[in-house]
Amino acid sequence: MANSYKEITKELQEIAAEVFAEHEIKHLVGFGRGEFSGLTEPVFLKNPEEAERLIFQDDAAPMLSKYLLKYKPDLQAVVAKPCDSRALAYYISEGKISRDNLVIIGINGCPGIEGNTACQECDTRNPVIADYTVGEEMSQQELEAELEGVKYLLEDMTPAERKEHYSREFSRCTQCYACRDACPVCYCDHCYVESNQPEWLEEGSSADKDMIFHLMRTMHMPGRCVNCGACEMACPEGIEMRSMTTHLYHRAKELYNYRPGISPEQPTLFSDFDKEDSEPGFL
Amino acid sequence: MKVDNYLPREAEITKVVQETGINLNIKTFHLSFTDGEEMMDFKPGQFLMLTVYGVGEAPFGLACAPTTDCQEIIISVKETGKVTSALHELQEGDSVGIRGPYGNSFPLEKTSGKDVVFISGGIGLAPLRSLIDYVLHPDHRQDFGRVQMLQAFRSPEDMLYDYEQQRWENTPDTTVKYTIDRPCEGWEHCVGFPHDLIEVELDCQTEDTVYYTCGPPIMIKAVTNELVNIGIDPEDIVTTLEMRMSCGLGKCGKCNIGHRYVCKDGPVYSYKELLEMPDEF
Amino acid sequence: MIKKLTAEELKALLGELRQKFLVIAPFRVKQGRLTKVLYQPVKSEDQLSSIYLKEQPDASPKEYFLPRDDRLGEETAGADCQPEEWSDYPRLFLGVRSCDIAGIELFDDVFTENDFVDPFYQQRRDNSLIIGYSCQEPADNSFCQEVGINPLENENVPLMLYDAGEGFYLKVQDQEVLKRFEMLDMIEELPEVESSELEEIVRENRKNFSENEFSLERGLPFPEKEAFTSVDWEEATASCLGCGVCTFYCPTCFCFKFFWEEIEKNRAWDSCMFSLFTAHASGHNPRETQDQRWRQRLLHKFSYHPTNYQGSPGCVGCGRCVSKCPVNLDIRRVLDRVEKTLAGEGVKGNES
Numbered sequence: 001m002a003n004s005y006k007e008i009t010k011e012l013q014e015i016a017a018e019v020f021a022e023h024e025i026k027h028l029v030g031f032g033r034g035e036f037s038g039l040t041e042p043v044f045l046k047n048p049e050e051a052e053r054l055i056f057q058d059d060a061a062p063m064l065s066k067y068l069l070k071y072k073p074d075l076q077a078v079v080a081k082p083c084d085s086r087a088l089a090y091y092i093s094e095g096k097i098s099r100d101n102l103v104i105i106g107i108n109g110c111p112g113i114e115g116n117t118a119c120q121e122c123d124t125r126n127p128v129i130a131d132y133t134v135g136e137e138m139s140q141q142e143l144e145a146e147l148e149g150v151k152y153l154l155e156d157m158t159p160a161e162r163k164e165h166y167s168r169e170f171s172r173c174t175q176c177y178a179c180r181d182a183c184p185v186c187y188c189d190h191c192y193v194e195s196n197q198p199e200w201l202e203e204g205s206s207a208d209k210d211m212i213f214h215l216m217r218t219m220h221m222p223g224r225c226v227n228c229g230a231c232e233m234a235c236p237e238g239i240e241m242r243s244m245t246t247h248l249y250h251r252a253k254e255l256y257n258y259r260p261g262i263s264p265e266q267p268t269l270f271s272d273f274d275k276e277d278s279e280p281g282f283l
Numbered sequence: 284m285k286v287d288n289y290l291p292r293e294a295e296i297t298k299v300v301q302e303t304g305i306n307l308n309i310k311t312f313h314l315s316f317t318d319g320e321e322m323m324d325f326k327p328g329q330f331l332m333l334t335v336y337g338v339g340e341a342p343f344g345l346a347c348a349p350t351t352d353c354q355e356i357i358i359s360v361k362e363t364g365k366v367t368s369a370l371h372e373l374q375e376g377d378s379v380g381i382r383g384p385y386g387n388s389f390p391l392e393k394t395s396g397k398d399v400v401f402i403s404g405g406i407g408l409a410p411l412r413s414l415i416d417y418v419l420h421p422d423h424r425q426d427f428g429r430v431q432m433l434q435a436f437r438s439p440e441d442m443l444y445d446y447e448q449q450r451w452e453n454t455p456d457t458t459v460k461y462t463i464d465r466p467c468e469g470w471e472h473c474v475g476f477p478h479d480l481i482e483v484e485l486d487c488q489t490e491d492t493v494y495y496t497c498g499p500p501i502m503i504k505a506v507t508n509e510l511v512n513i514g515i516d517p518e519d520i521v522t523t524l525e526m527r528m529s530c531g532l533g534k535c536g537k538c539n540i541g542h543r544y545v546c547k548d549g550p551v552y553s554y555k556e557l558l559e560m561p562d563e564f
Numbered sequence: 565m566i567k568k569l570t571a572e573e574l575k576a577l578l579g580e581l582r583q584k585f586l587v588i589a590p591f592r593v594k595q596g597r598l599t600k601v602l603y604q605p606v607k608s609e610d611q612l613s614s615i616y617l618k619e620q621p622d623a624s625p626k627e628y629f630l631p632r633d634d635r636l637g638e639e640t641a642g643a644d645c646q647p648e649e650w651s652d653y654p655r656l657f658l659g660v661r662s663c664d665i666a667g668i669e670l671f672d673d674v675f676t677e678n679d680f681v682d683p684f685y686q687q688r689r690d691n692s693l694i695i696g697y698s699c700q701e702p703a704d705n706s707f708c709q710e711v712g713i714n715p716l717e718n719e720n721v722p723l724m725l726y727d728a729g730e731g732f733y734l735k736v737q738d739q740e741v742l743k744r745f746e747m748l749d750m751i752e753e754l755p756e757v758e759s760s761e762l763e764e765i766v767r768e769n770r771k772n773f774s775e776n777e778f779s780l781e782r783g784l785p786f787p788e789k790e791a792f793t794s795v796d797w798e799e800a801t802a803s804c805l806g807c808g809v810c811t812f813y814c815p816t817c818f819c820f821k822f823f824w825e826e827i828e829k830n831r832a833w834d835s836c837m838f839s840l841f842t843a844h845a846s847g848h849n850p851r852e853t854q855d856q857r858w859r860q861r862l863l864h865k866f867s868y869h870p871t872n873y874q875g876s877p878g879c880v881g882c883g884r885c886v887s888k889c890p891v892n893l894d895i896r897r898v899l900d901r902v903e904k905t906l907a908g909e910g911v912k913g914n915e916s
Contacts, residue, residue: 284679285680285681287643289822289829289831290637290639290641290643290645290829291642291643292642292643336639336640337826341845363845364845380640382643500848525844526844526850529820529822530820532680534675534680534682535820536818536834536836536864537842539836541792542788542868542869560789561788563856
């Protein structure tokens with residue numbers, strides 16, 4: 001069973017004190033309540049006295065893994081939802097961050113995030129990598145039962161229908177890049193968007209150019225995207241951002257039995273090419 | 284009320300001079316307006332926005348002086364980005380767009396009657412040239428005291444305006460010194476960075492002298508530090524800032540340093556003003 | 565002059581105004597997982613009943629004055645070229661709240677200054693009439709009163725609309741403007757009431773605005789250099805992801821860039837939160853880190869803009885940047901830190 005937010009919050013506060021006692025960390029990255037907004041926001045705790053600030057709520061949408069890249073190579077502790085733990089495992093497998101520099105507090109039996117469609121099709125409800133955990137583990141049986149009959153976004157659509165859907169959705173894009181910035185695996189130091197020599201993405205915000213941005217971003221996603229839904233949660237235009245990436249996620253799973261970030265030892269999708277791999281095209 | 288529609292006047296490239304070797308690749312462009320209207324009214328130290336049609340726009344400090352015989356616009360351009368690369372491809376007879384002039388200007392009134400020292404690094408000589416040509420022009424020469432120049436270049440082949448230097452050297456009461464980064468065969472002038480040469484090569488008076496310096500940010504910092512060290516009042520040190528600029532009108536926000544918009548309130552600032560500004564350039 | 569009208573009468577009035585104006589009003593719009601309130605043109609008579617005034621719109625009407633994509637003209641058209649005529653009808657904006665009215669006034673300051681007029685902005689502004697709207701309760705995360713804005717009344721629009729639960733009041737504040745748009749007669753026909761009726765409603769509503777945990781103690785502008793150097797900006801803004809949502813949704817953010825399509829010169833919104841905003845072609849970037857960009861955004865609003873415009877704040881306290889931020893980074897929390905630091909209470913962190 002999924003754990004309650006309240007229970008997780010309580011355990012997090014207890015474990016945080018332990019983490020501070022046992023490790024010389026730069027900070028503990030977790031979720032706290034906004035002083036004036038009351039909304040859940042990422043917090044960077046510096047000492048054990050702050051442990052009681054930690055919370056876990058149904059609006060804890062941001063992926064905290066992303067911040068760890070900003071402060072590496074310092075030793076950092078982080079509260080990791082199962083999807084966050086996969087992003088971390090992926091970072092480690094790509095050599096983006098060292099396991100030795102991480103203290104991971106994983107959330108077992110993650111109850112999910114309100115409004116995040118990724119949580120409905122989530123196939124990782126316990127952390128794949130953790131030093132401490134909070135909450136009861138969710139059994140494989142339970143997980144399978146919950147996923148029984150669940151279709152992923154646009155699964156049953158034809159390519160033509162999907163294209164139509166993408167065009168309609170992405171036409172609302174304002175190129176604020178919140179999707180990219182919230183995405184844990186959009187970690188390039190120099191995004192193609194920011195390159196003007198060559199200029200991969202011409203300036204301007206016509207529907208065509210919006211679409212080019214999203215297609216190019218999507219092309220970087222297979223084998224990386226951990227299907228966390230952070231992109232969609234970040235989008236202020238309510239664009240169904242996952243409709244494209246989740247398709248790639250599930251195709252890689254079906255075709256190559258590959259799920260990104262499932263273990264720090266897992267080779268990346270494209271470095272694991274086999275002559276026998278099928279190549280059916282993906283959209 | 285002044286209306287600006289952000290669209291340029293058309294000008295023709297009348298002459299292109301390859302100033303340096305292709306390492307630095309600096310070219311000087313001479314431009315004149317094709318609409319038959321008057322030459323634009325400008326002051327030394329101002330800049331213009333130049334459009335390469337179909338590519339984009341970039342700011343360039345004017346490298347010519349508004350003297351009575353000024354018939355054309357001169358800018359010097361180092362190949363660095365998209366617009367400058369496209370501009371370098373253009374030739375005599377090609378059209379470009381010009382907006383401006385924009386920005387404040389070198390403080391002529393403050394400099395009038397005083398000695399003037401110019402210290403430049405590389406293409407930093409270009410914006411200073413608008414004032415050098417003004418000060419050394421026969422119409423204005425008597426309005427200023429002694430003129431000293433220290434021009435720094437990376438190497439002899441990277442010297443700018445070698446066709447003007449003789450004329451400058453021959454102007455009364457004017458000395459021009461040149462320096463390069465490293466010794467080089469056949470070079471008979473100074474060697475070393477300009478801030479190290481100030482005390483030795485220039486006669487730096489603390490009174491009635493205005494110091495103009497322009498070059499890479501690191502050089503400007505080193506030179507101003509040295510000038511202050513030898514007792515020059517920060518108010519008498521003048522430089523021109525290079526920032527990203529798009530509109531030229533103090534609106535688009537890119538050149539914002541503190542409450543100032545460099546394209547409108549600058550680009551010319553005294554070192555005293557710079558000290559008061561947030562360190563963000 | 566105060567007029568009272570029922571919802572039906574208001575609808576009838578708007579129907580009439582539609583003959584003269586393109587009426588732009590807030591509607592509820594479904595966008596993926598979100599239901600938003602957005603300003604949209606009224607396309608038909610039936611739509612009038614769907615106008616939704618109850619909540620603060622998700623976006624201010626700024627895109628109608630400074631469009632996200634603005635065509636300036638062919639770059640060979642010359643400096644004397646006039647903006648294209650782009651509308652046959654004047655535009656009437658219904659239900660604009662005080663925060664967003666202040667946003668438009670700030671644009672007026674910037675784009676129609678004495679020494680500079682943006683003809684594109686001016687044209688859009690001159691053919692727009694704004695009917696203001698009195699808030700009944702504070703929007704989420706708003707703090708308009710802390711930046712000197714009165715959410716209940718606003719004298720800077722010719723007409724102000726008040727929701728009285730049953731029916732509406734319309735306060736006529738500038739008859740000259742209404743005359744210019746040839747609509748004074750229409751308004752004059754409506755039944756007039758005593759101002760005390762309306763005053764009572766405003767007094768009642770004002771009670772909803774009394775509590776605000778956040779307060780801005782210090783007058784504007786913030787001292788430029790001191791605020792720039794003394795605050796630990798990295799710590800205060802560590803969670804910022806670097807997207808442009810806050811600036812795009814901000815009613816006062818006006819920074820822009822040009823872009824070219826063949827020889828068309830266009831203008832689009834830009835954002836000081838983007839790393840490319842200040843990057844030179846040479847690669848040098850005066851603002852290399854995200855906390856420096858955050859500092860710019862905050863100080864532009866609370867120091868630089870007020871310095872340039874007689875103390876006028878560059879923020880209208882609408883709260884959208886907080887509500888829209890993907891990580892709920894709250895400008896009030898950062899402002900609080902700035903104020904405490906300036907007051908000498910804050911702990912100075914490492915300079916980044």
